[in-house]
Amino acid sequence: MGKIIAITNQKGGVGKTTTAVNLAAALTAEGKRALLCDMDPQGNATSGMGVDKNSAAPSTYSVLIGDAEPRDAVASTRFGDVLPANKSLSGAVVELVGMDSREFVLKKALGRLRGEYDYILIDCPPSLELLTLNSLCAADTALIPVQCEYFALEGLSDLVATVRMIKRGLNPPLDIEGVLLTMYDSRTNFSAQVADEVKKYFGKKVYGVVVPRNVRVSEAPSHGEPVLAYDGGSRGAVAYRELAREFLKRN
Numbered sequence: 001m002g003k004i005i006a007i008t009n010q011k012g013g014v015g016k017t018t019t020a021v022n023l024a025a026a027l028t029a030e031g032k033r034a035l036l037c038d039m040d041p042q043g044n045a046t047s048g049m050g051v052d053k054n055s056a057a058p059s060t061y062s063v064l065i066g067d068a069e070p071r072d073a074v075a076s077t078r079f080g081d082v083l084p085a086n087k088s089l090s091g092a093v094v095e096l097v098g099m100d101s102r103e104f105v106l107k108k109a110l111g112r113l114r115g116e117y118d119y120i121l122i123d124c125p126p127s128l129e130l131l132t133l134n135s136l137c138a139a140d141t142a143l144i145p146v147q148c149e150y151f152a153l154e155g156l157s158d159l160v161a162t163v164r165m166i167k168r169g170l171n172p173p174l175d176i177e178g179v180l181l182t183m184y185d186s187r188t189n190f191s192a193q194v195a196d197e198v199k200k201y202f203g204k205k206v207y208g209v210v211v212p213r214n215v216r217v218s219e220a221p222s223h224g225e226p227v228l229a230y231d232g233g234s235r236g237a238v239a240y241r242e243l244a245r246e247f248l249k250r251n
Contacts, residue, residue, distance in 0.1 A: 001114055001115060002033075002035075002113075002114045002115065002116070002117040002118055002119055002120050003118070003119050003120070003140050003141070003251065004110060004114065004119075004120045004122065004138055004139045004140050004141075005119065005120070005121050005122065005139060005140065005141050005142070005143050005177050006122045006124055006132075006135040006136050006138070006139035006141070006142045006143070007019055007020045007023075007121055007122065007123055007124060007142075007143045007144075007145065008122075008124040008132060008135065008136065008142050008143070008144060008159070009124075009126065009144055009145055009146070009159060010126060010127050010128045010132070010155055010158070010159055010162075011126060011147075011151070011152060011154075011155050012126035013126075013147065014145050014146060014147040014152055014182060014183075015145045015147060015180075015182035015183060015211065016123065016124070016126065016145050017040065017044045017045045017048060017123050018048075018182070018217060018221075018227075019143070019145045019180060019182065019211070019240075019243075020036055020045050020121050020122075020123035021036065021045055021048040021049055021079075021123075021221075021226050022217075022226045022227055022228060022236075022237075022240035022243075023121060023143075023240060023243060023244060023247065024036040024049070024079065024080045024119075024121050024226075025049075025079040025080055025226035025228050025229070025240075026226075026228060026240050026241050026243065026244030027080070027118070027119055027244050027247070027248070028079055028080035029228065029241070029244070030244055030245070030248060032118040032119060032248070033081075033116065033117045033118045033119075034080040034081070034117060034118065034119050034120075034121065035074065035080065035081045035082070035083060035113060035116075035117045035119070035120045035121070036049060036080060036081070036082050036083070036120075036121050036123065037060065037082075037083040037106075037110065037120060037121065037122045037123070038060060038082065038083060038084055038085035038123050039060060039085060039089070039106070039122055039123060039124055039125060039131050039132070039134070039135050040085060040089075040123055040124065040125040040126070040131075041085060041086070041087050041088075041089040041090040041125065041131075042085075042087075042125075043056075043084065043085045043086040043087070043089075044123075044221065045082070045085070045123040046082055046084040046085055046086065047221065047224060048220070048221045048224070048225075048226065049077050049079050049080065049082045049224075049226070050077050050078075050079065050224040050225060051075045051077060051082050051084050053084060053085065053086040054086060056075065056084035056085075056086055058072055058073040059073060059083075059084050059085055059086055059088060059089065060073065060083050060084065060085045060089055060092075061085070061086075061088040061089045061091065061092050063083070063109050064089075064092045064095075064096065064105050064106065064109065064134075065092060065095050069112070070083065070109045070110065070112050070113050071112065071113065071116075074113070078229075079225070079226055079228075079229065081117075089131070092131070093129065093130050093131060096130050096134070097130070102130065102134075103130075103133050103134060103137045103170055104134070104137055104138075104170075105134055106122075106134040106135060106137070106138040107134070107137050107138035110138050121143075122135045122138065122139060124136075128158070128159070128162055133166070133170075136162075136163065136166045136170075136171065136174060137166065137170050137171045139171070139174060140173060140174070140175070141174065141175050141176065141177035142163055142174065142175075142176055142177060143176075143177040143178055143179075143180065144156075144159065144176065144178075144179045144180070145179075145180045145182045146179055146180065146181055146182065146194075146198055147182050147183045148181055148182065148183055148184045148185065148190075148191040148194045148195060148210075149183070149190070149191075149194065150190070150194065152194065153194060153197060153198070156198075156201070160176075163176065176202070176205050178205050178206070178207050178247070178250065179198060179202045179205050179206045179207065180206075180207050180209070180211065180243065181194075181195050181198060181206065181207070181210045181211065182210075182211040183211065183212075183213045184210045184211065184212050184213060185212070185213045186212065195210070207243060207246055207247075208246060209239055209242045209243045209246050210239070211236065211239045211240065211243070212235050212236065212239060214227075214234055214235045214236035214239075216230060216231040216234035216235075216236050216237070217234070217236035217237075219231075226240075227240065228240060228241065
């Protein structure tokens with residue numbers, strides 16, 4: 001039975017999608033069966049895995065509204081499998097509101113795929129709304145990327161409170177998988193200060209691996225590749241490979 005991990009942070013620009021794409025690719029490279037479920041209407045995780053989000057059909061939208069079987073929507077790539085998303089997913093929010101057990105639609109869909117994978121990673125949208133709620137209700141754990149900048153600390157307590165609320169009322173097994181420090185700049189004292197604050201708050205949940213600020217990580221999505229394929233020797237690629245190994249060791 002595969003483990004489902006929601007990669008989430010309601011703040012944008014913290015490396016959430018980058019982490020989802022590269023962790024999925026790194027787990028695949030480690031010989032694991034990995035599926036990346038894109039739950040962000042921007043579809044950046046989809047294109048980051050080399051899938052054309054504009055022509056992706058069926059997609060997560062089709063699955064959520066019941067127009068397609070989850071298996072039929074999966075796109076296979078050399079980096080791992082993808083349940084693709086595009087801007088049509090925005091419409092699912094409106095349609096989900098009228099559904100019975102609307103918080104558990106994704107959980108039911110991924111339940112049909114769970115036995116086929118070791119890990120299913122969900123790239124959540126950068127907000128705390130119904131798509132994110134579905135993702136957290138479907139997940140066993142939540143992985144939280146945190147950018148090593150001041151404003152990234154703001155809102156973390158809200159995110160943790162949301163996870164606790166969902167754990168109490170909708171998904172009791174939900175736990176925090178880990179906290180990943182991203183965009184770390186070793187040239188500044190401030191990155192180190194933010195890292196210290198996060199470690200004080202989350203303790204052993206913080207991964208030992210830190211993802212550095214690296215231009216190759218930023219360039220890779222424009223080529224439709226994870227950084228592991230775009231420049232496997234870059235500091236960013238090395239960090240995500242190490243993250244996958246630490247992730248697997250913890251699991």
